[in-house]
Amino acid sequence: MRIAVTGGSGKLGRHVVRRLAEDGHHILNLDRVGERNEVQVFVDLSNYGQVLDVFLGLDDRHSGFDAVVHLGAIPAPGIVPDAATFENNMLSTYNVFQAARRAGIKRLVYASSETVLGLPFDVDPPYIPVNEEYPARPESTYSLVKHLEEQMARELVRWDPELSIIALRFSNVMDVQDYAAFPSFDTDAMARKWNLWGYIDGRDGAQAVARALENGRAGFEAFIIANADTVMRRSSADLAAEVFPKVEVRKKLGEHETMLSIDKATRLLGYVPEHSWRNHQPDRTTHIEN
Known part of the structure; x- marks a missing residue:
């Protein structure tokens, strides 16, 4: 497909x-920052005219797109x-959604957020x-915008039954170099309770986008x-019992199983995480020289 990715220079x-280029798609990155190259176009997403023009x-x-991935x-x-935050994010998402509709693009995937679930879970x-x-439980202006974007998407697909909009509620995005800090989280169960000790490897986040476009x-x-796992070495059941003792645990949790359920994404999109921070820890074996 010919795919526009907004915010393609971000984490x-x-x-x-x-990922999308490796899958064989033709990609154009629409962003205000980044390096000048053959796949980068500098676009202000808060300017509707610019967004519509580049989509057309x-x-x-290019002469048009088959799909849009909105991350900007x-x-x-x-x-x-x-x-x-409200002005930039709400306006930008409206511009992207509306310009895509005007350009006849029927397939949209965009970044919503785990924050709509009630983070930081105070x-x-x-x-x-x-x-x-x-129901969504936004606790910040940023999260409120994510909730309103989802509501807007629901109305747009009601107006246009052929339109597909998928909101991916991404957890905290991590790169491999971020994993060195993970073992330190074990010293304080409260330090990462704000998102139920969750994370998303950037490569698995990209896989989710690819699956959403396909399915x-x-x-x-x-x-x-x-x-699929948490940022902690401690068991998920122990963490839930200590930090949220009054909260119903609706299933038997695996040893390090995520408490941000990905069952729906696995069932409907075929999303199965392929990476874990546990595979990127330094070898602590002690070597004794003779």
Whole structure:
């Protein structure tokens, strides 16, 4: 397919661009930052005219797209003032969705967020593992925008029954170099309780995008995207019992099983994580020289 990726220069975006190109798709990265090259176009997503124009065609580059992957956004709360987060992220997503519709693009995959589940869980989650079945609980302006984007997507597919919009509720994105810090998390169970000790390897995040493009159907769906394990060496059952003693645990948890349920993504998209931080730890074997 011919695919536009917004925010393809970001932490997750770089993995997505690489994965989709390796899968044989023709990719154009639409971003305000990055290096000038044959797959990069500098676009201000908050400017509707620019977004629509590049979706319709671009001299010497392309004459249209089959799909859009929308990752471009201020990526977390607290980076800029709340009003700036709301204005940039909400407007950019509206522009991307609306311009895609005007350009006749029917397949959209975009980055929602685990934050809509109720992070940082200062109020207990309704049950563990959390899933997509309970109403959104945004606790920040950033999360509020993610919730409103999902609501907007639901209305757009109602207007256009042929449109497919998939929201991927990504967990905290990690690169391999981030894994060196993971063993230190074991000293304090509360340090990462804010997202139930979850994470997503950037390569597995890219896999989820690829699966969504391949297997998405008309309409709207939201999926939690996390890795299969937690960031902790301690067992998931012990963590849940210590930090959330009053919360119902609805299934027997595997030793390090994620508490951000990926069952729906596995069932409907074929998403199965392939990476774990546990495979990237330094060898601690003591070698004794004779």
